[in-house]
Amino acid sequence: MADEEFLAGYDPRAYDPVAITVDVVALTIRDGRLHVLLVRRGGPPQAGQWALPGGFVRVDEDLPQAAARELTEETGLLDRVHLEQLGSYGTPGRDPRMRVVSVAYLAFAPELPDPRAGSDAADAAWVPVAETTELAFDHARILADGLERARAKLEYTPLATAFCRAEFTIPQLRAVYEAVWGQELHPGNFHRKVLSVPGFVEDLGMTRQRGSSRGGPRARLYRAGDARLLHPALLRPTTPPRRA
Amino acid sequence: MADEEFLAGYDPRAYDPVAITVDVVALTIRDGRLHVLLVRRGGPPQAGQWALPGGFVRVDEDLPQAAARELTEETGLLDRVHLEQLGSYGTPGRDPRMRVVSVAYLAFAPELPDPRAGSDAADAAWVPVAETTELAFDHARILADGLERARAKLEYTPLATAFCRAEFTIPQLRAVYEAVWGQELHPGNFHRKVLSVPGFVEDLGMTRQRGSSRGGPRARLYRAGDARLLHPALLRPTTPPRRA
DNA sequence: GCAATAGTGTCTATAAGACACTATCTT
């Protein structure tokens, strides 16, 4: 076959070198606020700068696998973590070392313990997204894209449950929406709406042991349902007829 | 500064070679049916197989620029063509030559003339998506992802207008939706709905010179409005409460 | 007791879809 002959004479090193990295925008909710996982770069380039966790893709390692590895290196196990591809960033010069195309991933995690610094990170921490300032490379742009994707995904998918533990209450789910969308929602209407979407949540027939810290009845417990899309969707409120 | 010192000693060729390609899922409407641009591979590997147009990203070439170049090589100028990133595909072994990560782009184009074969393609053609069979590499998967993205995008963005010429009628716009979604829509309801979305289309105050080929009044002409998102969205009908 | 909260009821405005209808055009 012609292919075999061709491949035998093919030299991959005859072309200009490029590199593939993965970067992860890992989001979680802490104290009712949206946080992103950041690492402080341990080595050059841009040592000391905050950046998204990430690194070079290894040989024979699939892209989602590389993203999961980078995430576990910082956070430990990633049970119940949602991981999806966000997009790729490959503008020439975005990394001073060489031509680097980074495949960015977006992760939604329930509340996790403080991260440990990975192999080549001086430090790692969950940082409130409202307080992130400068980031290395083009990571600010990647983070912004990830946040917008997250906000949109909550509208038409049940992925808000990925920010919760296995068992959660409707008010807890509402806190997720409020943190990601950055605005308060009407408790009563939200409650009814969530229950009206088939397959969004599943009633466990139990309540929490205690009411909220400031009083009120014990909330009923739910777990994630089997829906992959929300019908009807939970659209963001104050959606002003956005025009260009 | 430490970075400069580090970069001076950095050897990009010390790592395993990988390559970056772009592949384009270019869609258009012909004879009321959705078509995708395919090329017949001129050289190995998989010579003679139909594939998505694409190729290696050149040094100092940005990713969208590479996608636009691949598209113009086959179709000529791409005025009024919408181009967006679809996703990246990098499973080891997807290309027999070496580790290749392909950044896929999705393009919406108005009806264009038959393509010319590009530099390394034996042939190129607009093929009805319903009639595509086998494709090289993992391009069938990429095409499927592109189609689903296109179907979803028509719901909440005005990108259906990217399939039309600068001036179009509501029935022509409806034909786009019907071709992409693969189902007929109610003409009256569709008409009213499109006009009710602020910024979707702009009335040009004229009609076509002739009615439809089978009779009927002359349709009014519109051009794309300035909205970037549709509020309210045009949801696909027969949206059965999809559950996993 | 007081204040906050979980959850439900109700009403209104908007939107989606079914159906009907008129006017206009091609063949």
Add this chain to the structure above:
DNA sequence: AAGATAGTGTCTTATAGACACTATTGC
């Protein structure tokens, strides 16, 4: 003349949001 099409009117149903209200809990 016949048949198809552009565009509008109207009615029904589903949904989103505003508001009110009760019951339950923590402090």
